[in-house]
Amino acid sequence: xxxxxxxxxxxxPLLDVSGLQTSFDLSKKLxxxxxxxxxxxxxxxxxxxxxxxxxxGKSVTSLSIMGLLPKDIGRVSAGSIKLEGREITQxxxxxxxxIRGKEIGMIFQEPMTSLNPVLTIGQQIxxxxxxxxxxxxxxxxxxxxxxxxxxxxxxxxTRVDNYPHEMSGGMRQRAMIAMALxxxxxxxxxxxxxxxxxVTIQAQMLELMKDLQDKLGMAIIFIxxxxxxxxxxxxxxxxxxxxxxxxxxxxEDIFRNPRMPYTAGLMNSIPRLGSSINKKRLEAIxxxxxxxxxxxxxxxxxxxxxxxxxxxxxxLPELEDAGAGHMIRCMRWRELSLNERQAS
Amino acid sequence: xxxxxxxxxxxxxxxxxRGGVLQRVVNxxxxxxxxxFDVQAxxxxxxxxxxxxGKTTVGRTxxxxxxxxxxxxxxxxxxxxxxxxxxxxxxxxxMQIIFQDPYASLNPREKVRDILVHPLKLHQIGHSSExxxxxxxxxxxxxxxxxxxDRFPHEFSGGQRQRIGIARALAVEPEFIVADEPVxxxxxxxxxxxxxxxxxxxxxxxxTMLFIxxxxxxxxxxxxxxxxxxxxxxxxIASTADLYARPNHPYTQALLSAVPIPExxxxxxxxxxxxxxxSPISPPSGCVFRTRCPIATNDCANITxxxxxxxxxxxxxxxxxx
Numbered sequence: 001x002x003x004x005x006x007x008x009x010x011x012x013p014l015l016d017v018s019g020l021q022t023s024f025d026l027s028k029k030l031x032x033x034x035x036x037x038x039x040x041x042x043x044x045x046x047x048x049x050x051x052x053x054x055x056x057g058k059s060v061t062s063l064s065i066m067g068l069l070p071k072d073i074g075r076v077s078a079g080s081i082k083l084e085g086r087e088i089t090q091x092x093x094x095x096x097x098x099i100r101g102k103e104i105g106m107i108f109q110e111p112m113t114s115l116n117p118v119l120t121i122g123q124q125i126x127x128x129x130x131x132x133x134x135x136x137x138x139x140x141x142x143x144x145x146x147x148x149x150x151x152x153x154x155x156x157x158t159r160v161d162n163y164p165h166e167m168s169g170g171m172r173q174r175a176m177i178a179m180a181l182x183x184x185x186x187x188x189x190x191x192x193x194x195x196x197x198x199v200t201i202q203a204q205m206l207e208l209m210k211d212l213q214d215k216l217g218m219a220i221i222f223i224x225x226x227x228x229x230x231x232x233x234x235x236x237x238x239x240x241x242x243x244x245x246x247x248x249x250x251x252e253d254i255f256r257n258p259r260m261p262y263t264a265g266l267m268n269s270i271p272r273l274g275s276s277i278n279k280k281r282l283e284a285i286x287x288x289x290x291x292x293x294x295x296x297x298x299x300x301x302x303x304x305x306x307x308x309x310x311x312x313x314x315x316l317p318e319l320e321d322a323g324a325g326h327m328i329r330c331m332r333w334r335e336l337s338l339n340e341r342q343a344s
Numbered sequence: 345x346x347x348x349x350x351x352x353x354x355x356x357x358x359x360x361x362r363g364g365v366l367q368r369v370v371n372x373x374x375x376x377x378x379x380x381f382d383v384q385a386x387x388x389x390x391x392x393x394x395x396x397x398g399k400t401t402v403g404r405t406x407x408x409x410x411x412x413x414x415x416x417x418x419x420x421x422x423x424x425x426x427x428x429x430x431x432x433x434x435x436x437x438x439m440q441i442i443f444q445d446p447y448a449s450l451n452p453r454e455k456v457r458d459i460l461v462h463p464l465k466l467h468q469i470g471h472s473s474e475x476x477x478x479x480x481x482x483x484x485x486x487x488x489x490x491x492x493x494d495r496f497p498h499e500f501s502g503g504q505r506q507r508i509g510i511a512r513a514l515a516v517e518p519e520f521i522v523a524d525e526p527v528x529x530x531x532x533x534x535x536x537x538x539x540x541x542x543x544x545x546x547x548x549x550x551x552t553m554l555f556i557x558x559x560x561x562x563x564x565x566x567x568x569x570x571x572x573x574x575x576x577x578x579x580x581i582a583s584t585a586d587l588y589a590r591p592n593h594p595y596t597q598a599l600l601s602a603v604p605i606p607e608x609x610x611x612x613x614x615x616x617x618x619x620x621x622x623s624p625i626s627p628p629s630g631c632v633f634r635t636r637c638p639i640a641t642n643d644c645a646n647i648t649x650x651x652x653x654x655x656x657x658x659x660x661x662x663x664x665x666x
Contacts, residue, residue, distance in 0.1 A: 053531040053532060053533060054531055154619075168620040169395075169620070170619075170620045171620065198394035198395055198558065198621075199394075199558070199560070199599060199602040199603055200394060200598060200599065200602045200616075200617045201394075201620065202602065202604075203601075203602035203604075203614060203616050203617075204616055204617070206604070207616060225531070225532050226532075226604065227532075227606040228561075228603065228604030228605055228606045229604050230606070231604065231605060231606045231607055231608045231610075232604045232605075232608075234608075251608040252608050252609065255606065255607060255608050265533065266532060266533060267606070269532065269533055269535070269536035270532065270535075270536070270561065270606060271536075271539065271559075271561040271562050271564065271565035271566075272561055272605070272606065273560065273561055273564060273588065273600070273603060273605065274564075274588070275561070275564050275565045276564050276565075276584045276585045276588055276589075277585065277589070279565075281540060281543070282536040282539055282540055282565070283536070284533070284536035284537040284539075284540055285533040285536070285537075286537070288501040288503060288504070288534065289501075289531055289533070289534075304533075
């Protein structure tokens, strides 16, 4: 989570998502694209934040990577996902099971619904390491205790026999992280991991994830809507809107110099600490997030955009490279100057 | 100084825990444990704290959606805790609530027209022939239109539903509103719209509000004064400017330092609290915050700190700060 990465790192990416399209068949006649041509790369040791509101496609992107789309209705309909050069969209369920947990770890928003309530924390971690690392039962239990200690759970040797309901929210989220990291995955996908937590517990979790990344050198894909969290953890940022990537850049660039009007709008609409000294009206983005069943023609953001011109109503802009890895999806990005934020 | 519109005095709310064969009360969950504060007419007071701090219970108890265990809530000088059902009805017209979840707080089978006209009928406001116009005017006030009267809640987005919830609260022209996390269930780009709406309504209608929230950025933006709660007690009360610039209580300091700032590279000296908020069934002795406090000493286990004045309009419950 270093902040000195300006250009995207070189070399083969750990994860290479290219032109990903994920479709959901809502009925025999109606099918929607919840992810529509999304591309990004993640390198070892790097943290990539995917930012977006509900319906932007950020969570479906992560489910597509992990092969966890709902069986009957969801499918990757185009594009590729390569894990260290190996295509994983065509793998069988059994092959995907070998990758999940071992190569790619996952943390979800709600620890209570993602932990099994009838197994102890220790049993759930042990199950993972027995499957992937072929450890004996006794060794697996020792590994579970070691992991609980690593994530800062007090008295790990006792806690290992706790059921999820016997733990507090913060403790459960730690247990989830312990489970996700037990097999030392190369990539950790964290989908809104701190959204349900209080700020004091969120601060503990972000600190913990940073520590573990330094120790284990994994890449993190951090999915969130909280720009404060993004500024704190990310090296690079992907902003999604209406199932597409609308802007991607280094974390410094995206905060100091957002160039797509939606990104700039998000930055201006959050109340920041310090507002009592210098009271200003929030600059809200008008309208609502579009439903995927009724996306507007042209640029998907144009009905809410203060800078929309007539060309924006008819032409869907391509994602264009503005240099230094800064990609923008906007017909007018060359002519607009959007309120550059002061570096402080 | 004028008499405050709302005076909360030593309010307590215990939820009994029953156990054993006879379901006797074996213990109490002390959700609110002796808190006092005033709200002046026209003021917006924020109530912040982590989940489990009792902030929502305070709001619900003031409106008598829960019965208090002890204490008084004076509204315009009258203790509403002692009122009978028919007297209370007159006060319900004067005090309203906006709920957190716009998906759960609107009846899915009622049209918007009925949602807004019901409170008018119940409190016998205006003639029934005027009700439709009043409902339409309310919708316009919250940024919707007359065309929306015949729609059902499921036809609206989250932000629009919250606008309907606000219109419903405003229907009876209340003097005081409890807003319980009114924007936390909304998307980021929609939050700002609703915050701006509340700001406008506040200045147009001269509303007095108790604004319950966990998002400290939102609270700073909208509130004049802030009350910080922890485990059913008040830790600190101050004007918004003082609280954010000079937090006195170690809990307030930790809470503020935990808020992530949307500016990359800007790191503060963060106070990371250990562990979680303790159970309100068996709160720590003395100062309830001492188990997570970075400056706690042995005295903190023995002395229950009182709120003491630490500056103009600023009070803090800590034996170590001045």
